[in-house]
Amino acid sequence: MESGAGGDIEKEQSSGCRIIKRGLEMEENVAKEKMSQLEWYITKHCLWQYNSRGWDRLIQNERILTKTKQILNGENAKEDDSTSDRYYWSEAMSLSRAFKKYFPWLEETSKEDIAQILNLLKERMDHTMVHASLNKELTKQQY
Amino acid sequence: MPYHQFKCSECIPERLEHAVDKGEGEDLTHALPLGYLNTIPGTISERGCAYCGAKHVIGTPMKDVIHLSHGPVGCTYDTWQTKRYISDDGNFQLKYTFASDMKEAHVVFGAEKMLKKNIVEAFKAFPKINSMTLYQTCASALIGDDMNAIAEEVMEEMPGKKVFVCNSPGFAGPSQSGGHHKINMAWLNQMVGTAEPEIYSKYVINYIGEYNIQGDQELMKDYFHRMGIQILATFTGNGRFDDLRCLHKAQLNVLECARSAEYICDELRVRYGIPRMDIDGFGFEATADSLRKIGYFFGIEDKAEEIIAEEYARWKPELDWYAARLQGVKMCLWPGGSKLWHWAHMLKAEMGINVVSVYTKFGHQGDMEKGVSRCEPGALAIDDPNELESLEAMYELKPDLIMTGKRPGEVAKKIRVPYLNVHGYHNGPYKGFEGWVRLARDIYNCVYSPVHKLTLLDISKDEIPTGKGFETPQSYSDLNLSDDIKHASDLRQCTSDYDPIPRLRAKAESNVYTFPHPETGEWRVVPVETLRKSKVVDVE
Numbered sequence: 293m294e295s296g297a298g299g300d301i302e303k304e305q306s307s308g309c310r311i312i313k314r315g316l317e318m319e320e321n322v323a324k325e326k327m328s329q330l331e332w333y334i335t336k337h338c339l340w341q342y343n344s345r346g347w348d349r350l351i352q353n354e355r356i357l358t359k360t361k362q363i364l365n366g367e368n369a370k371e372d373d374s375t376s377d378r379y380y381w382s383e384a385m386s387l388s389r390a391f392k393k394y395f396p397w398l399e400e401t402s403k404e405d406i407a408q409i410l411n412l413l414k415e416r417m418d419h420t421m422v423h424a425s426l427n428k429e430l431t432k433q434q435y
Numbered sequence: 436m437p438y439h440q441f442k443c444s445e446c447i448p449e450r451l452e453h454a455v456d457k458g459e460g461e462d463l464t465h466a467l468p469l470g471y472l473n474t475i476p477g478t479i480s481e482r483g484c485a486y487c488g489a490k491h492v493i494g495t496p497m498k499d500v501i502h503l504s505h506g507p508v509g510c511t512y513d514t515w516q517t518k519r520y521i522s523d524d525g526n527f528q529l530k531y532t533f534a535s536d537m538k539e540a541h542v543v544f545g546a547e548k549m550l551k552k553n554i555v556e557a558f559k560a561f562p563k564i565n566s567m568t569l570y571q572t573c574a575s576a577l578i579g580d581d582m583n584a585i586a587e588e589v590m591e592e593m594p595g596k597k598v599f600v601c602n603s604p605g606f607a608g609p610s611q612s613g614g615h616h617k618i619n620m621a622w623l624n625q626m627v628g629t630a631e632p633e634i635y636s637k638y639v640i641n642y643i644g645e646y647n648i649q650g651d652q653e654l655m656k657d658y659f660h661r662m663g664i665q666i667l668a669t670f671t672g673n674g675r676f677d678d679l680r681c682l683h684k685a686q687l688n689v690l691e692c693a694r695s696a697e698y699i700c701d702e703l704r705v706r707y708g709i710p711r712m713d714i715d716g717f718g719f720e721a722t723a724d725s726l727r728k729i730g731y732f733f734g735i736e737d738k739a740e741e742i743i744a745e746e747y748a749r750w751k752p753e754l755d756w757y758a759a760r761l762q763g764v765k766m767c768l769w770p771g772g773s774k775l776w777h778w779a780h781m782l783k784a785e786m787g788i789n790v791v792s793v794y795t796k797f798g799h800q801g802d803m804e805k806g807v808s809r810c811e812p813g814a815l816a817i818d819d820p821n822e823l824e825s826l827e828a829m830y831e832l833k834p835d836l837i838m839t840g841k842r843p844g845e846v847a848k849k850i851r852v853p854y855l856n857v858h859g860y861h862n863g864p865y866k867g868f869e870g871w872v873r874l875a876r877d878i879y880n881c882v883y884s885p886v887h888k889l890t891l892l893d894i895s896k897d898e899i900p901t902g903k904g905f906e907t908p909q910s911y912s913d914l915n916l917s918d919d920i921k922h923a924s925d926l927r928q929c930t931s932d933y934d935p936i937p938r939l940r941a942k943a944e945s946n947v948y949t950f951p952h953p954e955t956g957e958w959r960v961v962p963v964e965t966l967r968k969s970k971v972v973d974v975e
Contacts, residue, residue, distance in 0.1 A: 335808040336780045337724065339713035344697060344801050375686055379710035382731035386724055419464075426467040427800040435701040 318405045326397070327412040333394055334417070340383050346422045346430035353417045359384030361410035364391065365403045437466055439815055443823040449475045453818040461812070463804050468818040471799040473609045478821045480610075481842055482796050488611025489603035489618035490514050490570045492695055495532075496646045496671040497679070498522035501557050501564050503533040505550050505582055506572025510534070510605070519649045519859045522673045523940060523967065527564070533557050537574050546575060551585050558589075558596055566676035567598045576604035597676065599626055610797035610819070612694065612772070619698035622679065627703075632681035633970040635961050636665035636950035638733040641685040641709075643700050644692030644773075645716075647672030649863030650936040654870055655716055657939055658726055658746075660948040660966070662738040663958065670696055677971040683707045687732055689725075691716055694772035694802055716866040717774070717874075718781030719747065719754060746868035754785060756926040757875035760912040762787035764882055767832060768810075769825070769839040770857045772798040776805030778838075783811065786875055791832045794820050822846060836881050851890050853881045869931050876929040883908035943967075 318326075334341060340352050362369035363384055371377045392398055398406065422430065439454035455466040474480040483491070486504075491514040495502045504511040511534035522528060535553045537546050554567065569582055586598035603617035640659070645652050652672045659666055667685045668678035682688075688700045690713045700711040712728065715721035723743045730739030766782065768775050768790045775793040782788040793806040794817040807816050815828060825843055829852050837847045840858035847854040855861055855877055865874040885906040892899060913921055920926070932938055943966060949958045 336784075337721070339693070339715065339776075339805070342693070342713075342801055342805055343711075344701070344799075348701075375708065375710050378732055379687070379712060382712070382728050385731045386728040389727070390724070420462055421804075424464040425804075426464065427804060428469075429471070429799060429801060435698050435705075 355380040357414045363388040459812040483611035484605030485608040485614035486605040488614025496520040501567040505575040573605045612797040615695040630680040638664040643670040644696030651864040651866040654867040692773040750868040767792040767834040767837040779809035
């Protein structure tokens with residue numbers, strides 16, 4: 293129980309930190325600028341965002357970028373040992389490794405700010421690759 | 436939308452939306468050419484047909500197969516496998532091509548009897564070959580010959596022989612890409628799941644969209660085997676007919692050319708739950724990332740890192756020698772469908788080359804999304820250009836070289852633009868670490884060859900210099916280099932063999948590859964005979 297109590301205290305402490313942190317939350321334009329750096333990396337190096345159908349792209353963006361966020365924040369990003377989950381995790385591992393290599397500022401960025409940047413990134417990828425895409429094949433029903 | 440108006444195409448207004456200039460600060464929501472549409476009347480396209488896309492690109496790299504076209508002999512001749520899709524067992528698929536040789540009388544009275552006779556004749560002429568791919572052409576499609584029925588009859592009468600039928604006549608799509616789609620789906624529906632493979636490793640992949648151009652597949656295979664990964668089948672370069680019937684048994688589909696083969700990956704994912712992992716096998720960083728990613732999937736990233744470290748140590752000093760001399764070179768990157776996006780960024784990042792234009796003859800908008808994203812602002816992206824547009828682009832952009840196929844390449848040479856063949860390759864393989872150095876060397880030799888200076892002279896009017904000494908590529912490339920780089924002892928020119936493939940095959944012969952047992956996980960040598968031809972059992 294002690295450890296449990298300790299955990300609660302930690303939670304409270306960390307929760308307290310978050311409240312303070314919220315006050316200092318990364319300004320949106322700064323977050324967007326950092327997000328655009330990550331987006332640049334994806335456009336130049338990755339292929340997973342280009343699956344040929346819009347619904348497929350949304351799933352790819354969601355699964356890979358969520359796991360990337362979790363990995364960058366030191367959280368568990370594996371849901372199960374299915375080949376499908378392993379695939380998304382592998383892409384996310386590769387992406388988070390490259391992000392850390394290309395953008396050393398990530399090491400000094402708080403979990404909350406990383407989450408904010410990655411959420412913006414996911415929105416941006418959905419927008420560019422699906423919702424505002426000029427690719428007319430995205431809405432075809434069959435592969 | 437920054438469409439690019441070619442002067443030569445002002446009379447074909449529909450062409451306008453097929454070319455865009457990538458502007459500074461613009462993304463894919465601003466700029467994307469149309470793609471995969473019927474060729475516009477009045478513009479002479481450089482495309483192939485859907486029959487060609489099915490047979491030439493995807494079917495015929497299979498190595499132990501009689502590839503027979505049911506149609507006039509010209510269709511067969513023009514898709515005879517000349518693209519250096521080599522195999523490791525004698526290149527049967529390059530040496531022979533087969534046609535039913537339809538004539539007018541067959542068009543009038545039907546050609547099924549003649550087709551059956553030809554199939555039987557071909558099998559009897561090559562008794563060791565037990566499989567056949569049979570391709571429909573425009574002529575046989577229009578008269579309605581039932582090729583599937585003939586194939587069934589032959590298989591019944593000749594036990595042990597297998598015939599795959601591909602109904603993809605030339606008119607069945609805007610370009611060869613229509614044929615890629617049709618043969619993907621036909622193979623999946625007719626052949627996948629009809630056999631069970633021998634599994635000898637814990638880690639099993641299919642290598643999809645890889646055609647072994649001058650040995651590309653064999654370079655990558657070396658890396659995969661060093662990681663202990665079994666390649667169940669390669670779709671289709673250096674591929675065995677029977678292995679490709681077992682695609683459903685892999686744990687992962689590793690996809691290179693998504694343009695030609697994403698369909699089968701997507702369907703294998705839907706029907707069999709096998710994930711699709713797109714990779715880039717061109718460029719140091721891209722290849723390393725790809726190996727690492729596959730390593731993560733199987734939990735063997737340490738194996739990937741070992742290979743990456745070894746390959747960087749062996750080849751990076753050679754890449755850097757060329758990179759120092761290729762900075763700022765202007766290139767039109769005009770390959771077929773996938774290399775424009777495989778290469779655009781890596782050429783810039785690892786060789787310093789400015790890709791000023793990308794084009795694709797048969798790519799879809801998805802290919803242009805990748806290509807436009809991966810090149811720099813200012814680049815001109817063209818879908819399905821005609822010859823006049825290509826010429827206008829070269830005159831306008833003044834590239835130092837173009838990388839393309841042999842037809843547009845010959846056009847470039849006529850206006851004195853150096854050209855490198857990136858369809859069949861000049862001196863490939865170009866994949867992997869060693870291959871990327873070979874490409875850098877070929878680009879260097881192409882750009883700096885002294886012969887290009889001579890081609891700019893018109894012997895009918897220009898004075899031909901006779902007092903100059905012998906010149907070498909380095910006379911030009913090192914002109915403005917600093918002494919530090921010129922004399923750098925840690926950089927060197929390409930030391931790859933004239934043909935590296937015999938070395939790789941000899942390596943396999945010496946039984947150096949170990950694989951973890953699928954059940955016990957114990958690492959042991961798997962003999963080369965198994966690597967080349969593992970057991971396959973028919974499923975009733």
